Amino acid sequence: QARFQRLTEEAAQRWYGKVSEMMNKIYLEDFPVEGLVIGGPALSKTEFLESKEIDYRLREKVIGVxxxxxxxxxxxxxxxxxxxDKLADFELVKERVLMQKFMEHLGKDTGLATYGEKQVKDALEKAAVEIVLISEDVDRVSMEIKCDGCDYSTTESVRTKDYNEFFKKLSDRNCPQCNESKLFIEKESDLITELNELAENTGARLEVISTAHEDGAMLYGAFGGIAAILRYKLYDGY
Known part of the structure; x- marks a missing residue:
């Protein structure tokens, strides 16, 4: 009986070791994570967490068992x-930390924070953005508008509920460049999708911020729902 129990425990430890090695590689190198939840029956999850093979950096990221x-x-x-519930709390804490970092840069005038759709897009196109912060309540359509008679091109965005009215007015607008031909919508997408594509193409990441907490509500109410933390200053003396 004792020998069987010892063999079972040894097999379990070998298994914990293999899983730990896989976790270390996947969650630290291949797909880095910000938090982990661990689940298992009875004492197995506790024994697994005590495995010496688990990298201490992953152990520090465990937010619940x-x-x-x-x-x-x-x-x-x-x-x-x-x-x-733990995951929801973790997301809210992460969002608040990001917003506080943005506000700190803004308050200290470091030049590493910007906000507004045009400003954030400009920073993304210059590959200057580290993190895009966008409110979950932002509901806008982004459009690429062109002229059917010359090479004029621009981008505009409107709230989704105002799209039909904008489309009607666009048909009455002359091109500001040639002042003759009409404008048309070449391409359209929701703003969050467009910003996410720009972020992915420049190595930035996009975080959708909930309005369920004070910092998230401020992002939407005070900054139009779109902001960014930058890698470097775009302008000297900013």
Missing amino acids: FDVGYTGKVGIRELLERAQ
């Missing part, structure tokens, strides 16, 4: 259900 009775996809769904 939960009892889970199943394995496979069913077990993952159960873990996510049990961890949803």
Whole structure:
């Protein structure tokens, strides 16, 4: 009996070691994460966390440990259900930290914060953005507008609810460059999708900020729902 128990424990430790090595590679090198939730039956999850092979940097990212009775996809769904409150709190904390970082740069006038659709797009096109902050309440359509008679091109955005009215007025506008031909919409997309594509193309990341907390409400109310933390100053003496 004792020998069987010892063999079982040794097999479990070998398994914990293999999983730890995979976690270290995947979550620190391949797909770095900001937080982890751990689930498992009875004492197994605690024994796993005590494994010496788990990198200390991952151990510091554990935000919750939960009892889970199943394995496979069913077990993952159960873990996510049990961890949803912790995950929600973690997201809110992360969002508030980002907003506070943005406000700190803005308050100290470091030149590493900007806001407004035009300003953020300009910074993205210059690959100067580290993080785009966009409110979950931003509901706008971004359009590429061209002239059918010359090479004029511009981009504009309107609130989704105002799109139909904008489209009607556009048909009555003459091109500001040739002043003869009419303008038309070449391409359109929702603003969040457009900003996310720009961010991905320049190595930045986009974070959607909830309005459920004070900092998120301020992003939408005071800054138009669009802001960015920059990698470097765009203008000397900013």
